[in-house]
Every structure is written in structure tokens, then in C-alpha cells.
Amino acid sequence: MKKIINDVENIVPEMISGLVRTNKNLVRQIDGTTAVVRNDAKFNENKQVGVVSGGGSGHEPLHAGYVGDGMLSAAVAGEVFTSPTPDQIYEAIKAVDQGQGVLLIVKNYSGDVMNFDMAKEMAEADDIKIATIVVDDDISVKNSEFTQGKRGVAGTALVEKVVGAAARSGMNLDDLAKLGQNVIDNTKTIGIALHAATVPAVGHPGFELKDDEIEYGIGIHNERGYAIEKIKPSKELAHELVEKIMDEFTDKSGSYAILVNGMGGTPLMEQYIFANDVLNEMSSKQIDVEYSKVGNLVTSLDMQGISLTIMKADSEWIKMLQEPVTTIAW
Amino acid sequence: MKKIINDVENIVPEMISGLVRTNKNLVRQIDGTTAVVRNDAKFNENKQVGVVSGGGSGHEPLHAGYVGDGMLSAAVAGEVFTSPTPDQIYEAIKAVDQGQGVLLIVKNYSGDVMNFDMAKEMAEADDIKIATIVVDDDISVKNSEFTQGKRGVAGTALVEKVVGAAARSGMNLDDLAKLGQNVIDNTKTIGIALHAATVPAVGHPGFELKDDEIEYGIGIHNERGYAIEKIKPSKELAHELVEKIMDEFTDKSGSYAILVNGMGGTPLMEQYIFANDVLNEMSSKQIDVEYSKVGNLVTSLDMQGISLTIMKADSEWIKMLQEPVTTIAW
């Protein structure tokens, strides 16, 4: 393993320190934590519902890169691929509550769910109103009683964008939670890997693929997918993934947003080629794409791969996706 | 080689098509070329000096990602690692000239210099005023009569940002060229690679490094560097690179801007850790860093590595670096 790091133990605090020090006008770090909170003048004047997300590190720029006007109020970074602890989340909640309550955006992993739950209990003991939405956009895992449920992956960035826009516009906590859940229900993602990520503390890739193989349905923590196949041209990959995702929407009318997301080690060049093929697929199916975004938004360390997210989005959501924000990385 | 592409021959047109179709509000493609030009209302109202850059593809988001209000007027994409042809550059020049002339920002490679030169001759035949600045920020190559001169690398993005801000503010062509040259003279970069890039048409990495080796002084086209050494902790890398770059500035007073740039295959996590160490180095040397930026700004396909750019920047330049822009990727 070759990585530009110092001690494996200090990866997260050093990363957060680098992020905060290079973006002092946007964010500050909460003392004694690896939580990052808005640091702009508007934040302190404004009274809005706080929006807090977080999770294991290794998915940068998620979540700290999305803290700022129009998106998250704070983000809590756990160790690599490890949910943050309840006390850190609790500190972030306290730092952003402006009396109107705080919405927690949690990705559906047992660790995240449990730690955010404990933090919620702590905050409620302080009479802070809390609502939680759990993102589970990954359709490669079946949502059955026999699994933890679907995973939260790249769609999380879109959920944070829409919810962040609505919170900025003054929506109350209950409505925000309802909106968030509605967005989640209409957001579907599937990912493929060409090469697994190397967790620094482990030192080797999470799994091995042959020189001509890709894996379908991988998660953002090196979770294995549902099938290994020979690599195909981008066109064919786009065809398969679009089909698979659109199958999940019973009513295919209306407008849609797409996100082509790089996993960290895949160049933008390939992401744009794939996005081009996705748009071709969508238009050949006469599906109306009103918003699209391409880039490394929700990564998995140095994983090579890509994910496609499709969101069924009415014109109001599209507007919220388009609104400018002031963050490090959106 | 595993890449998400279709035919190797169509990589650039498909990539540009993906970029333009996912950013219709920002840019449009000039018919019959792979040049991308501003497509916002303000561009058509405004009368400013045009700023055109371009070069081989494979460095995304450079340059097309920086087209927009406050940065480039147009960007011309050549084949992978290959300068665009004069006719494409000429079309871009014509599309952005608003009567006040056009500044060409060229990276110092013989191919780019020659092709932009030919385009300049073509445009001048149409009575369009043209000035050219050639970026050569890479200090790992000596600037002697025995080489092509220093290469243009990640500092290009900072040059485009400052020049773009000045052009928006209404600066005339001559002053803009002078400012640009001045910025170039005060911008120094050095890069390291952990793993070389794979040019799609070649199909294997440009060079091989052992599992514990890094190469110092690499270019953004797999050009080999000046030394291969064992990988070191980020702190030590930061120490060496900062020393090396700061040696180039005779007067170390004043304020500085830094750019920590990922080469395409290196996660943001490592970039932030390295940025943190660079800031530590700078503050231990009592050098005043007033602006910093971290991210995959000027990449080299899937290369794993990082570059550090330091710019000696007075408060006006710092302000120009900070100004908000409306681009795909800044």
C-alpha cells in the first residue's frame, strides 16, 4: 500500500484539519471532535432548521465538503469506513441548533443508525427537537427482512442538496423530514467497481478482480456486489444500469435528475463518457432528464469505479438541485 | 487496461459531449470541434477580453471545467495528451472575440506552443488582436537552453483564475498579458507520482514504480521525474517539496497562495492530509499563506500522485483567487 499519509491512526484528524485550515471562510472544526460546522456570517444570522449528516470517512468530499449555505449545517466524520461516535454527533447537533430543531441525515448502516440514534437520545435530553431520515438508495441490495435493508450510497449527496435547499428556504423540521423521506423514496443508485479500495489500516484491496473484470452492485465500503462480469463498453454498461434502475420506478413519466459519481480512482474523463452514454439511454427511452451532475461526489477511498443515481424529481426538486450553494465541494 | 470507455478513437468527442450535455446552462460546444465556450447570458451582454486556453485531454477538469463567468471564455480539447489543432483553436478565438482581443493561455509544450501559434496567425489574418502567455510553472525541469524550458502544470489553473478575474473586471489585452506573465513568474509547482497514468491508446502505465517507491518531479503526461525514492510520510514529503519550491523565491516576504492538486487517482483524503502538512511547514517557516485550494484540478488521467503549487501573491491577486466564479469545476 502506497498512500500519502502519516500515522494510520491520525488520518481522520489530519484530514479534517487540512480541510478546515484550507477553508476557514466556510467551515470551522468543533473543538475536541472531527465535526465540521458552518462558519459563515449568514449562518449565525439565519434561523433555520439545522441539517447534520456524517458517517465514516473515506467518502470525501461527502459530508464535510457539503457544509455551507444551502446544504449541510454540520458534518461529523468518523474513522475510515466507521460511523462517528454519539458524543461527536451530539456536539454537532448542539452547535447547529437554532431553536427550530435538527434533521439528521443518516446512511443506512447499522453502525451509523445506532450511533446517530444514541446521539439523538442525548440531544433530546437537552430538549432539542430531532428528526432522522435514513438514506437507502442502493438498489443492488434487496430490501428484505433478511438483510440490514438497502445501503445508503451516492444518492445521499442529492438528498443533502434538496433537503439543504428546503431548510435554507425556511421549511420546518417535520416537513423537512417528510420531504427528505420522499426524496429518498425516489432516489435509486447502482455502482460498479473496476478495482477495490484499500483501507489504510488493512493495507491491501478489499477484494481482487481480474484484469478484465468488473463487479456490479458494490457498496462504498468494499462490500462485494451481486455479479462479476467481463468489462464492457461504456454504452453497454450505461444500458444495463439505466434499465436496472428505471425498472424500480413504476411510473416512468415526469422529470428526472441523474448523478454520475466517480468512486475516487476513476478519472473525470471516463465519468463524462459514461454520462454521455447514460443521457443517450435516457433519451432513447424518452425519459426527461432535467438535471445532471458528474463528479467524485461520494467516493470510496481509491476505488476505481462509478455509480449511477437516478432521482424522479418534480420541477420544485429540480430547482432545489440547481440552486447555487456555498460549500467546499458541491 | 480497464477503463469505462467505448472506442479509444472517440474518447475526446464523447467526453466533451458528456460534459456539455450535463452543463447546458454553462457551456456549449462549437460545431465541428471539441472546443467549449461560455453559454451564459452575461457572456453575451458583457464586453471583455476573451480568454482562451486548451491543450491535450486527460487533465480534466482543466480546461473545459474552468469555462464560465470569471475564468475562461473558451477551452479547446485536443486528443489525449495531444495539443488541439490550429483550426479548432481558431474557431474558439472567433467565438469569444468581442472586439477587445483574445488572450491565449498556453502550457509550455512544443506541440501546444506551435498549434496555438498557427491559430494566432490565422486569427490575426482576421484582424483579431491576440496575445499569448505561456505557463511554465514546473520547477522540476531546469529552464535552460538545453531543454524545451519548464513545463506548464497545475499552476495553470491558478493562472486561469487570476487572469479570468482580471478579464471580467475589464482589463485590456496588453495589461492582461502583462499580469498573466507576472503571475506565471511567481507560480512554482512540483509533483510526485505513486503510480503512472495509463494512456488509453497505449494500454499500460507509462512507467513502473515498485510498491514502496515514488517518483519526484513527474510531469502531467507521464514524463519521468528527477529521482525515485522510497515513499515517506506525508510530513516529510511536504517538508521536501516546500523547501524545494520556496528556494525558488529569492524574496520570501509577502503573502502566498497554495494549491494541493490531486493527479486523478489519489483520494481527497490524502490531499487534505498533505495540505495540512504543507500548512504546518509554511507556518514553521513563518510564511504567510492567504489562500489555499485542494482538489483534482489539473490531473493526469488515472495517475496516483500529488503536486504542490506555491504562488507569491499580493493582496489583489489573493482577492482575485477568492472571487466566486460560475464554472463546472473551480
Next chain:
Amino acid sequence: MKLELVAAKKWINLFVEKIEDNKSELNELDTAIGDGDHGTNMDRGAKAITDSFAKKDPDNLSDLYKTTAFAMIQKVGGAAGPLYGTAFLDMSKAVKTDNLELSDLIQIGSDGLKRRGESDVCMKTMIDVWQPIATAMKNGNFNQQTINEALNENKAMVATKGRASYLEEKSKGHIDPGSQSSAYLFEALLEVMGV
């Protein structure tokens, strides 16, 4: 049998040692069916326990378990932090006024896991180690064999909770990392019990 303060402290310290010694093994188990960090997570917790004990040596049983719980909750993160944390916190509350029979104590920990994880035995989680051991203790036949059997059964299961559940059938044939770390906890207990 009841565990008094000195023995209980030895138990936790031995657990800490075993975790530190087997950090990479736990990471490897988690790489196979999870995300590769269980060893790193538990090691962070182990070091936090040692630090907490050094700062203030617990002088009663409730405090010992509470300190252990807080170290896990505040430093482990992931799934294991809240799970071990809840188990030990519940155990701490239970011994506040009176010490308990070991079998009752471990049963309380196991119930804490079930509540926090919204889970039960046979889902290929650490509960597959805690629950059979609590039961074996009640029946007076807890020994190394109990642990080995629990791990063997766990290995054969298909996961339905935690990250491993995403693998469905493919989770079979691997020991769940949390079950392995729990096995160390109970091997440490066996040593202290002198069995």
C-alpha cells in the same frame, strides 16, 4: 459464580490485551464480509479502556463496567461501539446496588445487544456468542468448547444483520468479526474464572 472487582478488572484487562494482539486478524475477518475495520475499531476501544483506567482506577464494579462502556461508546464508533457500549452500560446499571451471578450479568449484556441492534441470535452477529454463553453459564457448563461451538455455528450462518447481510449467501463460511472479538472477551473471562 460472581465476579468481584479485582477479577473483573483482570477480565477487562485481558480482553484489552487479546484485542490488541489480534487486531489484524479481526480486520481480515471484517475485510472478508464487512469493511475491514473491526480490528482497528476494537483496538481504539481497547486503548481507550486502558487510558480511562489509568486516569481513574475504577473502585467498584458498576464503575468498572461503566468506564468500559463509555470508552467503547466514545472511541469505537461503527457498529461495535454502540453494541459493546450498550452491553456494558446495561451491565453497569445492573450491578449498581448488588453484584450478580455471571450468567445473569452476561444475559443482561446480551439483551442490551439485542435491543441496540434490533437483532437476535442466528443473524450472524456477536449475539451468537453472547447468548449461547449466557445460556451455558446458566446451565453450569460454560467452557472453551462453548465458545468454539458458538463460533462454528456462527461461521455457517447466512448474515441477516450488519454489513455482512449485504452478501447474503456469500456470507456463509466466514466467522463474523464481532463474534470473534466477543470470543476473545469470553476466553479472557475463562482465564479469570480459572476454568
Next chain:
Amino acid sequence: MKLELVAAKKWINLFVEKIEDNKSELNELDTAIGDGDHGTNMDRGAKAITDSFAKKDPDNLSDLYKTTAFAMIQKVGGAAGPLYGTAFLDMSKAVKTDNLELSDLIQIGSDGLKRRGESDVCMKTMIDVWQPIATAMKNGNFNQQTINEALNENKAMVATKGRASYLEEKSKGHIDPGSQSSAYLFEALLEVMGV
């Protein structure tokens, strides 16, 4: 010796063939001391030449060289595009009214390269092939030997122009890719000359 239209057309077509056949070899040479694309670049140019000829078969020498030049300028990019393009454009201009001795024609091409590249012989560029061949032609002793020797000398040089110059001493021992593609150009010429 002068090259008339039919022979000259055969020359360019043979050059196109050789480039297409040796695309990967040229990429490999460029990978060693450049950026790995010279074969791809030249191949794009070769195909553009064929396309242009198909669209409008050049009916005079000047037009033949001009069509070749434009194909290179508009499709090759990189350093090779403007270089080959300028050489052939200058050659096209020179034969506008009268055909020229081959030695004069190639000298004009070589001078075009020097002007466009702001370069000269011994800088490890394609000029190391063009110039010695122009000279050999003047002296009436141009043959395969001339090409081989030019390449051998070029191989031993340290580059001072183009991408290879960044490698300084390390550029020694590799054939410059542009010199190799130029060698194909002149091997094609030898075949046409029937030497």
C-alpha cells in the same frame, strides 16, 4: 532526380501504410521518452490523408503536398501535426510553378521543420532524419544506409527540444519517435525511387 505526380502520390500512400502498420511501435517509442501518443497522432493524420485523397484526388504536385499538409495540420495535433504540416506546406508552395529536384524539395521541408520548431539538428528530433537525408540526396548517395545511420545517431543523442528534453541524459539510448516516423517517410520514398 525529380518526383512526378504519380510517383509522389505513391510515396504518400506508402507512407500512410507504414504509419498504420507501425502505430503501436511509434506509441511505444513515445512512451519511453515522450507521452505515448505519436503513433496514435500520426495514424490519425494518415487516415485523414486517405480521406482527403478520396474526397478529391489531387491532380498536381502542389495540391498533393498541400492536401497532405492540411490533413496533418487539422488532424494530428501535438507537435507532429504542425511540424509535418509546415514541412509539406512549404514543399507545396515550392512546387507551385515548377517541380524541384528531390534534394531541394526535402531541404525545403527540413527548413520548414527548423522554422516551426525553432530547432536544428542534434536536438534529437525528426530534423535528425530530414537534414542528413536532404544532404545525402544532394551528394547523390541517399539509401537505406543513410536512414539507418541517421536513426543510430539520433538514438545516441540527448534531447534538447520536445518532450524528451525533460529527461535530459535519460533520453539517451532511445530513438526519437518523430525521427522514426520520418524514417518511414523516407523508406517509402526509397521504395518509390526504386533504389
